[in-house]
Amino acid sequence: MARKGITRRLFAGAALASIPVASMVQAQPARRRVVVVGGGFGGAAAARHLRLADASIDVTMIEPKSEFQTCPFSNYVLAGFKTMADITHGYGALTGRHGVTHVRDMAAAIDPAAKTVRTAGGQTIAYDRLVVSPGIDMRWGALPGYDEAASAVLPHAWQAGPQTTLLRAQLEAMPDGGVVVMSIPGNPFRCPPGPYERISMIAHYLKKSKPRSKIVALDSKDAFSKQGLFQDAWKELYGPMIEWVPLGQDGKVVQAIPGEKTLVSEFGQRHRGDVVNVIPPQMAGRIARDAGLAATEGAMAGWCPVDPFTFESTRAKDIHVIGDASIAGAMPKSGFAASSQAKFVARAIAASLAGGPQEAPVYANTCYSLVAPDYGISVADIFRATPNGIVAVQGAGGVSPRTPKDAAQFRDQEAHYAEGWYASATKEIWGS
Ligand SMILES: Cc1cc2nc3c(=O)[nH]c(=O)nc-3n(C[C@H](O)[C@H](O)[C@H](O)COP(=O)(O)OP(=O)(O)OC[C@H]3O[C@@H](n4cnc5c(N)ncnc54)[C@H](O)[C@@H]3O)c2cc1C
Incomplete structure:
Protein backbone atom coordinates (compact mmCIF):
# COMPACT_ATOMS: atom_id res chain seq x y z
CA MET A 1 0.00 0.00 0.00
CA ALA A 2 2.74 2.40 1.04
CA ARG A 3 4.68 1.72 -2.14
CA LYS A 4 1.58 2.42 -4.19
CA GLY A 5 1.08 5.74 -2.40
CA ILE A 6 4.67 6.75 -2.99
CA THR A 7 4.42 5.76 -6.63
CA ARG A 8 1.27 7.85 -7.08
CA ARG A 9 2.81 10.88 -5.39
CA LEU A 10 5.99 10.53 -7.46
CA PHE A 11 3.92 10.24 -10.59
CA ALA A 12 1.87 13.27 -9.68
CA GLY A 13 5.04 15.19 -8.85
CA ALA A 14 6.64 14.21 -12.15
CA ALA A 15 3.54 15.18 -14.07
CA LEU A 16 3.31 18.57 -12.35
CA ALA A 17 7.00 19.17 -12.97
CA SER A 18 6.39 19.04 -16.68
CA ILE A 19 3.70 21.80 -16.61
CA PRO A 20 5.14 25.25 -17.37
CA VAL A 21 5.08 27.52 -14.30
CA ALA A 22 2.96 30.18 -16.04
CA SER A 23 0.09 27.79 -16.75
CA MET A 24 0.23 26.49 -13.15
CA VAL A 25 -0.27 30.02 -11.92
CA GLN A 26 -3.18 30.49 -14.31
CA ALA A 27 -4.74 27.24 -13.13
CA GLN A 28 -5.09 28.60 -9.56
CA PRO A 29 -8.46 30.29 -9.14
CA ALA A 30 -7.87 33.95 -8.23
CA ARG A 31 -8.62 34.58 -4.56
CA ARG A 32 -11.68 36.78 -4.26
CA ARG A 33 -11.17 39.93 -2.24
CA VAL A 34 -13.80 41.70 -0.19
CA VAL A 35 -12.89 44.91 1.59
CA VAL A 36 -15.03 46.18 4.46
CA VAL A 37 -14.87 49.80 5.60
CA GLY A 38 -15.72 50.15 9.30
CA GLY A 39 -15.44 47.75 12.22
CA GLY A 40 -18.68 48.62 14.02
CA PHE A 41 -21.98 46.74 14.12
CA GLY A 42 -22.33 46.53 10.34
CA GLY A 43 -18.68 46.26 9.27
CA ALA A 44 -17.37 43.80 11.85
CA ALA A 45 -20.45 41.59 11.42
CA ALA A 46 -20.02 41.65 7.62
CA ALA A 47 -16.31 40.76 7.86
CA ARG A 48 -16.97 37.85 10.19
CA HIS A 49 -19.94 36.47 8.26
CA LEU A 50 -18.11 36.74 4.93
CA ARG A 51 -15.44 34.43 6.31
CA LEU A 52 -18.07 32.13 7.80
CA ALA A 53 -19.93 31.99 4.47
CA ASP A 54 -16.79 31.21 2.47
CA ALA A 55 -13.39 30.89 4.11
CA SER A 56 -11.66 31.10 0.73
CA ILE A 57 -12.54 34.81 0.42
CA ASP A 58 -9.83 37.27 1.50
CA VAL A 59 -11.54 39.75 3.82
CA THR A 60 -9.82 43.00 4.73
CA MET A 61 -11.48 45.28 7.27
CA ILE A 62 -10.32 48.89 7.33
CA GLU A 63 -10.96 50.44 10.74
CA PRO A 64 -8.69 52.90 12.55
CA LYS A 65 -9.57 51.78 16.07
CA SER A 66 -7.97 48.86 17.89
CA GLU A 67 -11.18 48.22 19.82
CA PHE A 68 -14.81 49.24 19.48
CA GLN A 69 -17.04 50.86 22.07
CA THR A 70 -20.73 50.24 21.50
CA CYS A 71 -23.43 52.88 21.66
CA PRO A 72 -25.82 50.17 22.88
CA PHE A 73 -25.50 50.19 26.68
CA SER A 74 -23.59 53.51 26.64
CA ASN A 75 -26.66 55.12 28.24
CA TYR A 76 -26.08 52.71 31.16
CA VAL A 77 -22.55 54.07 31.51
CA LEU A 78 -24.15 57.52 31.86
CA ALA A 79 -26.45 56.06 34.53
CA GLY A 80 -23.44 54.63 36.36
CA PHE A 81 -24.28 50.91 36.39
CA LYS A 82 -22.08 49.91 33.43
CA THR A 83 -18.51 50.95 32.71
CA MET A 84 -16.71 51.81 29.48
CA ALA A 85 -14.87 48.48 29.85
CA ASP A 86 -18.26 46.71 29.76
CA ILE A 87 -19.00 48.16 26.32
CA THR A 88 -15.53 47.73 24.79
CA HIS A 89 -14.80 44.90 22.36
CA GLY A 90 -11.55 43.95 20.63
CA TYR A 91 -10.92 42.52 17.18
CA GLY A 92 -8.81 39.53 18.31
CA ALA A 93 -11.37 36.88 17.38
CA LEU A 94 -12.00 38.46 13.99
CA THR A 95 -8.32 38.57 13.06
CA GLY A 96 -7.40 35.33 14.85
CA ARG A 97 -10.01 32.62 14.57
CA HIS A 98 -11.83 34.17 11.62
CA GLY A 99 -8.80 35.22 9.57
CA VAL A 100 -9.93 38.77 8.78
CA THR A 101 -7.10 41.17 7.94
CA HIS A 102 -7.51 44.33 10.02
CA VAL A 103 -5.93 47.41 8.44
CA ARG A 104 -5.77 49.97 11.24
CA ASP A 105 -6.30 53.08 9.17
CA MET A 106 -9.01 55.37 7.83
CA ALA A 107 -10.34 54.66 4.35
CA ALA A 108 -9.65 57.99 2.65
CA ALA A 109 -10.97 57.46 -0.88
CA ILE A 110 -12.83 54.89 -2.93
CA ASP A 111 -12.28 54.51 -6.66
CA PRO A 112 -15.31 52.54 -7.92
CA ALA A 113 -13.89 52.33 -11.48
CA ALA A 114 -10.51 50.91 -10.43
CA LYS A 115 -12.19 48.99 -7.56
CA THR A 116 -9.71 50.18 -4.99
CA VAL A 117 -9.76 51.83 -1.58
CA ARG A 118 -6.97 54.21 -0.62
CA THR A 119 -6.22 54.58 3.07
CA ALA A 120 -5.12 57.75 4.84
CA GLY A 121 -1.76 56.04 5.42
CA GLY A 122 -1.28 55.61 1.66
CA GLN A 123 -2.12 51.94 1.04
CA THR A 124 -4.17 51.06 -2.02
CA ILE A 125 -6.31 47.97 -1.47
CA ALA A 126 -8.09 46.29 -4.37
CA TYR A 127 -11.48 44.64 -4.02
CA ASP A 128 -13.92 42.52 -5.97
CA ARG A 129 -16.71 43.67 -3.65
CA LEU A 130 -16.71 46.48 -1.12
CA VAL A 131 -18.90 46.76 1.98
CA VAL A 132 -19.17 50.27 3.42
CA SER A 133 -20.46 50.64 7.00
CA PRO A 134 -18.95 53.86 8.37
CA GLY A 135 -21.86 54.81 10.63
CA ILE A 136 -22.70 58.46 11.09
CA ASP A 137 -21.10 61.87 11.11
CA MET A 138 -22.56 64.82 12.96
CA ARG A 139 -23.83 67.63 10.73
CA TRP A 140 -21.73 70.26 12.44
CA GLY A 141 -23.28 73.69 12.08
CA ALA A 142 -26.71 72.40 10.97
CA LEU A 143 -27.80 73.53 14.42
CA PRO A 144 -26.31 77.06 14.50
CA GLY A 145 -23.69 77.34 17.24
CA TYR A 146 -23.13 73.60 17.48
CA ASP A 147 -19.85 72.54 15.88
CA GLU A 148 -17.16 70.07 16.88
CA ALA A 149 -15.60 72.57 19.34
CA PRO A 281 -28.67 66.18 13.12
CA GLN A 282 -26.60 63.45 11.44
CA MET A 283 -25.59 62.03 8.05
CA ALA A 284 -23.72 59.06 6.61
CA GLY A 285 -20.03 58.80 7.51
CA ARG A 286 -17.75 60.95 5.39
CA ILE A 287 -16.15 58.22 3.30
CA ALA A 288 -19.57 57.26 1.91
CA ARG A 289 -20.40 60.88 1.06
CA ASP A 290 -16.98 61.58 -0.45
CA ALA A 291 -17.27 58.46 -2.62
CA GLY A 292 -20.51 59.81 -4.10
CA LEU A 293 -22.62 57.09 -2.47
CA ALA A 294 -24.98 59.52 -0.70
CA ALA A 295 -28.05 61.31 -2.03
CA THR A 296 -27.34 65.00 -2.52
CA GLU A 297 -30.88 66.34 -2.42
CA GLY A 298 -34.29 65.66 -0.95
CA ALA A 299 -35.30 64.62 2.55
CA MET A 300 -32.69 61.82 2.58
CA ALA A 301 -29.76 63.96 1.38
CA GLY A 302 -26.58 62.82 3.11
CA TRP A 303 -27.71 59.16 3.39
CA CYS A 304 -26.94 56.37 0.90
CA PRO A 305 -29.60 54.89 -1.40
CA VAL A 306 -29.32 51.11 -1.86
CA ASP A 307 -31.09 48.30 -3.68
CA PRO A 308 -33.46 46.88 -1.03
CA PHE A 309 -32.77 43.32 -2.23
CA THR A 310 -28.97 43.46 -2.02
CA PHE A 311 -27.92 46.67 -0.22
CA GLU A 312 -25.81 47.37 -3.29
CA SER A 313 -25.39 51.10 -3.77
CA THR A 314 -27.67 52.48 -6.47
CA ARG A 315 -24.78 54.82 -7.29
CA ALA A 316 -21.85 52.44 -7.64
CA LYS A 317 -21.62 48.84 -8.75
CA ASP A 318 -20.14 46.18 -6.44
CA ILE A 319 -20.30 48.49 -3.43
CA HIS A 320 -22.74 47.59 -0.65
CA VAL A 321 -23.64 50.24 1.93
CA ILE A 322 -25.09 48.89 5.18
CA GLY A 323 -25.85 50.12 8.69
CA ASP A 324 -26.75 53.65 9.70
CA ALA A 325 -25.28 55.17 6.51
CA SER A 326 -27.80 53.40 4.27
CA ILE A 327 -31.38 54.33 3.42
CA ALA A 328 -33.04 51.12 4.54
CA GLY A 329 -36.73 52.02 4.27
CA ALA A 330 -38.66 51.00 7.37
CA MET A 331 -35.59 49.59 9.12
CA PRO A 332 -34.37 51.82 11.95
CA LYS A 333 -30.76 52.91 12.28
CA SER A 334 -29.82 50.35 14.93
CA GLY A 335 -26.98 47.99 15.70
CA PHE A 336 -29.34 45.03 15.43
CA ALA A 337 -30.50 46.21 11.98
CA ALA A 338 -26.91 46.85 10.84
CA SER A 339 -25.80 43.35 11.81
CA SER A 340 -28.91 41.79 10.25
CA GLN A 341 -28.10 43.58 6.99
CA ALA A 342 -24.44 42.56 7.33
CA LYS A 343 -25.23 38.87 7.67
CA PHE A 344 -27.49 38.87 4.64
CA VAL A 345 -25.06 40.92 2.51
CA ALA A 346 -22.15 38.65 3.51
CA ARG A 347 -24.02 35.55 2.34
CA ALA A 348 -25.22 37.32 -0.82
CA ILE A 349 -21.68 38.43 -1.73
CA ALA A 350 -20.25 34.98 -1.07
CA ALA A 351 -22.98 33.38 -3.22
CA SER A 352 -22.51 35.88 -5.99
CA LEU A 353 -18.71 35.51 -6.05
CA ALA A 354 -19.16 31.73 -6.22
CA GLY A 355 -21.73 32.08 -9.01
CA GLY A 356 -24.43 30.52 -6.82
CA PRO A 357 -28.12 31.45 -6.44
CA GLN A 358 -29.18 34.42 -4.32
CA GLU A 359 -31.47 33.93 -1.34
CA ALA A 360 -34.48 36.19 -0.76
CA PRO A 361 -33.68 38.72 1.94
CA VAL A 362 -35.42 38.80 5.30
CA TYR A 363 -34.16 41.42 7.73
CA ALA A 364 -34.88 41.83 11.44
CA ASN A 365 -34.64 44.33 14.25
CA THR A 366 -35.23 44.11 17.97
CA CYS A 367 -34.56 47.04 20.22
CA TYR A 368 -34.57 46.89 23.99
CA SER A 369 -34.56 50.03 26.09
CA LEU A 370 -34.18 50.28 29.83
CA VAL A 371 -36.24 52.84 31.71
CA ALA A 372 -34.63 51.64 34.96
CA PRO A 373 -32.15 48.79 35.52
CA ASP A 374 -35.06 46.45 36.33
CA TYR A 375 -37.54 47.93 33.85
CA GLY A 376 -37.14 46.99 30.19
CA ILE A 377 -39.33 47.62 27.14
CA SER A 378 -38.84 46.45 23.57
CA VAL A 379 -39.90 46.63 19.97
CA ALA A 380 -39.31 43.91 17.34
CA ASP A 381 -39.92 43.78 13.60
CA ILE A 382 -39.28 41.59 10.57
CA PHE A 383 -38.71 43.31 7.23
CA ARG A 384 -38.81 42.26 3.63
CA ALA A 385 -37.58 43.86 0.43
CA THR A 386 -39.98 45.17 -2.20
CA PRO A 387 -39.18 47.06 -5.40
CA ASN A 388 -40.35 50.19 -3.57
CA GLY A 389 -38.10 49.71 -0.58
CA ILE A 390 -37.84 47.73 2.63
CA VAL A 391 -41.12 47.33 4.52
CA ALA A 392 -42.12 45.85 7.87
CA VAL A 393 -44.04 42.58 7.65
CA GLN A 394 -47.44 43.33 9.16
CA GLY A 395 -48.19 41.29 12.27
CA ALA A 396 -44.68 39.81 12.48
CA GLY A 397 -43.40 42.10 15.21
CA GLY A 398 -44.71 44.06 18.14
CA VAL A 399 -43.96 46.21 21.15
CA SER A 400 -44.12 45.38 24.84
CA PRO A 401 -47.67 45.56 26.20
CA ARG A 402 -48.57 48.73 28.09
CA THR A 403 -50.42 46.87 30.85
CA PRO A 404 -48.97 43.37 31.20
CA LYS A 405 -50.07 40.95 33.89
CA ASP A 406 -47.54 40.93 36.76
CA ALA A 407 -46.13 44.17 35.36
CA ALA A 408 -43.10 44.45 37.67
CA GLN A 409 -41.99 40.91 36.88
CA PHE A 410 -42.64 41.39 33.16
CA ARG A 411 -40.55 44.59 32.96
CA ASP A 412 -37.79 42.98 35.02
CA GLN A 413 -37.72 40.04 32.65
CA GLU A 414 -37.43 42.36 29.65
CA ALA A 415 -34.47 44.06 31.35
CA HIS A 416 -32.84 40.61 31.58
CA TYR A 417 -33.61 39.98 27.91
CA ALA A 418 -31.85 43.26 27.11
CA GLU A 419 -28.72 41.96 28.85
CA GLY A 420 -29.07 38.68 26.96
CA TRP A 421 -29.45 40.47 23.65
CA TYR A 422 -26.33 42.59 24.25
CA ALA A 423 -24.23 39.59 25.31
CA SER A 424 -25.22 37.48 22.31
CA ALA A 425 -25.12 40.33 19.76
CA THR A 426 -21.65 41.48 20.74
CA LYS A 427 -20.35 37.90 21.06
CA GLU A 428 -21.68 37.11 17.60
CA ILE A 429 -19.81 40.11 16.13
CA TRP A 430 -16.61 40.57 18.16
CA GLY A 431 -16.55 37.54 20.48
CA SER A 432 -14.53 34.35 20.32
C1 LIG B 1 -27.10 56.06 22.89
C2 LIG B 1 -27.31 55.00 21.87
C3 LIG B 1 -27.87 53.79 22.22
C4 LIG B 1 -28.05 52.80 21.26
N1 LIG B 1 -28.62 51.63 21.63
C5 LIG B 1 -28.85 50.67 20.72
C6 LIG B 1 -29.45 49.44 21.11
O1 LIG B 1 -29.78 49.23 22.28
N2 LIG B 1 -29.65 48.50 20.16
C7 LIG B 1 -29.28 48.69 18.86
O2 LIG B 1 -29.48 47.78 18.04
N3 LIG B 1 -28.71 49.85 18.46
C8 LIG B 1 -28.49 50.85 19.34
N4 LIG B 1 -27.89 52.02 18.96
C9 LIG B 1 -27.59 52.25 17.52
C10 LIG B 1 -26.27 51.63 17.06
O3 LIG B 1 -25.20 52.10 17.83
C11 LIG B 1 -25.99 51.98 15.59
O4 LIG B 1 -27.15 51.85 14.84
C12 LIG B 1 -24.90 51.05 15.02
O5 LIG B 1 -23.70 51.31 15.70
C13 LIG B 1 -24.75 51.25 13.52
O6 LIG B 1 -23.74 50.42 13.01
P1 LIG B 1 -22.78 50.95 11.83
O7 LIG B 1 -21.92 49.82 11.44
O8 LIG B 1 -23.60 51.62 10.81
O9 LIG B 1 -21.92 52.10 12.52
P2 LIG B 1 -20.92 51.97 13.76
O10 LIG B 1 -21.31 50.84 14.63
O11 LIG B 1 -20.84 53.33 14.35
O12 LIG B 1 -19.54 51.63 13.10
C14 LIG B 1 -18.90 52.51 12.21
C15 LIG B 1 -17.41 52.23 12.24
O13 LIG B 1 -16.83 52.74 11.04
C16 LIG B 1 -15.59 53.33 11.35
N5 LIG B 1 -15.29 54.29 10.28
C17 LIG B 1 -15.93 55.44 9.98
N6 LIG B 1 -15.36 56.03 8.90
C18 LIG B 1 -14.35 55.22 8.51
C19 LIG B 1 -13.39 55.29 7.48
N7 LIG B 1 -13.35 56.31 6.62
N8 LIG B 1 -12.49 54.28 7.37
C20 LIG B 1 -12.50 53.24 8.23
N9 LIG B 1 -13.40 53.12 9.25
C21 LIG B 1 -14.31 54.11 9.38
C22 LIG B 1 -15.78 53.95 12.71
O14 LIG B 1 -14.54 54.12 13.38
C23 LIG B 1 -16.69 52.93 13.39
O15 LIG B 1 -15.94 51.98 14.13
C24 LIG B 1 -27.67 53.03 19.91
C25 LIG B 1 -27.09 54.26 19.56
C26 LIG B 1 -26.93 55.24 20.52
C27 LIG B 1 -26.29 56.54 20.11
Missing part, protein backbone atom coordinates in the same frame (compact mmCIF):
# COMPACT_ATOMS: atom_id res chain seq x y z
CA ALA A 150 -19.01 73.08 20.98
CA SER A 151 -19.30 69.32 21.59
CA ALA A 152 -16.40 69.61 24.05
CA VAL A 153 -18.68 71.78 26.23
CA LEU A 154 -22.11 70.44 25.28
CA PRO A 155 -21.40 66.75 24.56
CA HIS A 156 -23.50 64.75 22.12
CA ALA A 157 -22.32 61.32 23.33
CA TRP A 158 -23.95 59.88 20.18
CA GLN A 159 -20.76 58.01 19.28
CA ALA A 160 -19.56 55.98 22.23
CA GLY A 161 -16.11 56.82 23.60
CA PRO A 162 -14.65 60.04 25.03
CA GLN A 163 -17.98 61.83 24.51
CA THR A 164 -19.71 59.28 26.77
CA THR A 165 -17.06 59.74 29.44
CA LEU A 166 -17.37 63.52 29.19
CA LEU A 167 -21.15 63.54 29.60
CA ARG A 168 -20.91 61.12 32.53
CA ALA A 169 -18.30 63.35 34.21
CA GLN A 170 -20.51 66.41 33.75
CA LEU A 171 -23.49 64.60 35.29
CA GLU A 172 -21.36 63.53 38.25
CA ALA A 173 -20.08 67.08 38.76
CA MET A 174 -23.56 68.65 38.59
CA PRO A 175 -24.94 69.83 41.93
CA ASP A 176 -28.18 68.40 43.35
CA GLY A 177 -30.96 70.67 42.14
CA GLY A 178 -29.24 71.19 38.77
CA VAL A 179 -30.92 71.09 35.37
CA VAL A 180 -29.98 68.77 32.49
CA VAL A 181 -31.14 70.13 29.13
CA MET A 182 -31.28 67.81 26.11
CA SER A 183 -31.86 68.55 22.44
CA ILE A 184 -33.30 65.76 20.27
CA PRO A 185 -33.17 66.03 16.46
CA GLY A 186 -35.79 65.36 13.80
CA ASN A 187 -35.81 62.08 11.83
CA PRO A 188 -33.81 60.32 10.53
CA PHE A 189 -31.11 59.76 13.11
CA ARG A 190 -29.17 56.93 14.78
CA CYS A 191 -31.26 54.86 17.22
CA PRO A 192 -34.79 56.32 17.32
CA PRO A 193 -35.51 55.20 20.93
CA GLY A 194 -31.99 56.15 22.12
CA PRO A 195 -32.74 59.71 23.32
CA TYR A 196 -35.70 58.51 25.39
CA GLU A 197 -33.70 55.72 26.95
CA ARG A 198 -31.07 58.35 27.74
CA ILE A 199 -33.65 60.60 29.44
CA SER A 200 -34.67 57.56 31.53
CA MET A 201 -31.10 56.61 32.44
CA ILE A 202 -30.14 60.14 33.45
CA ALA A 203 -33.34 60.33 35.51
CA HIS A 204 -32.44 57.03 37.18
CA TYR A 205 -29.04 58.41 38.15
CA LEU A 206 -30.44 61.74 39.35
CA LYS A 207 -33.24 60.12 41.37
CA LYS A 208 -30.63 58.10 43.24
CA SER A 209 -27.86 60.70 43.57
CA LYS A 210 -29.34 64.18 43.02
CA PRO A 211 -33.09 63.90 43.59
CA ARG A 212 -33.83 67.65 43.46
CA SER A 213 -32.58 67.86 39.87
CA LYS A 214 -34.57 68.08 36.65
CA ILE A 215 -34.34 67.07 32.99
CA VAL A 216 -35.76 69.24 30.23
CA ALA A 217 -35.84 67.31 26.92
CA LEU A 218 -36.43 69.59 23.93
CA ASP A 219 -37.65 67.57 20.96
CA SER A 220 -37.90 68.47 17.26
CA LYS A 221 -40.73 65.93 16.96
CA ASP A 222 -44.19 65.38 18.38
CA ALA A 223 -44.00 61.59 18.47
CA PHE A 224 -41.29 59.01 19.12
CA SER A 225 -40.52 55.30 19.28
CA LYS A 226 -42.21 53.35 22.13
CA GLN A 227 -43.67 56.68 23.28
CA GLY A 228 -46.60 55.35 25.34
CA LEU A 229 -44.37 52.87 27.15
CA PHE A 230 -41.70 55.47 27.93
CA GLN A 231 -44.18 58.07 29.12
CA ASP A 232 -46.06 55.61 31.34
CA ALA A 233 -42.78 54.56 32.93
CA TRP A 234 -41.53 58.15 33.37
CA LYS A 235 -44.72 59.04 35.21
CA GLU A 236 -44.49 55.94 37.39
CA LEU A 237 -40.76 56.10 38.18
CA TYR A 238 -39.64 59.70 37.89
CA GLY A 239 -42.73 61.94 38.17
CA PRO A 240 -42.04 65.65 37.62
CA MET A 241 -38.27 65.15 37.27
CA ILE A 242 -38.71 64.75 33.47
CA GLU A 243 -40.18 67.49 31.32
CA TRP A 244 -40.47 66.42 27.67
CA VAL A 245 -41.18 69.37 25.37
CA PRO A 246 -42.45 68.32 21.92
CA LEU A 247 -42.24 70.30 18.69
CA GLY A 248 -45.82 71.52 19.17
CA GLN A 249 -44.87 73.13 22.48
CA ASP A 250 -41.80 74.91 21.11
CA GLY A 251 -39.44 71.98 21.64
CA LYS A 252 -37.38 72.49 18.49
CA VAL A 253 -33.92 73.88 19.27
CA VAL A 254 -32.62 76.31 16.65
CA GLN A 255 -29.45 77.63 18.29
CA ALA A 256 -26.80 76.51 20.76
CA ILE A 257 -24.76 78.97 22.82
CA PRO A 258 -21.96 76.85 24.28
CA GLY A 259 -20.41 79.70 26.32
CA GLU A 260 -23.70 80.15 28.19
CA LYS A 261 -24.65 76.44 28.24
CA THR A 262 -27.87 77.55 26.65
CA LEU A 263 -30.17 76.25 23.91
CA VAL A 264 -32.61 78.56 22.13
CA SER A 265 -35.94 77.24 20.83
CA GLU A 266 -37.77 78.18 17.63
CA PHE A 267 -39.91 80.79 19.37
CA GLY A 268 -37.04 82.29 21.30
CA GLN A 269 -37.20 80.52 24.65
CA ARG A 270 -33.78 80.18 26.27
CA HIS A 271 -33.00 77.00 28.21
CA ARG A 272 -29.89 77.16 30.36
CA GLY A 273 -28.60 73.88 31.74
CA ASP A 274 -25.97 72.84 34.24
CA VAL A 275 -25.41 69.99 31.83
CA VAL A 276 -26.45 70.31 28.18
CA ASN A 277 -26.61 67.22 25.93
CA VAL A 278 -27.08 68.09 22.27
CA ILE A 279 -27.91 65.23 19.90
CA PRO A 280 -27.36 67.02 16.59
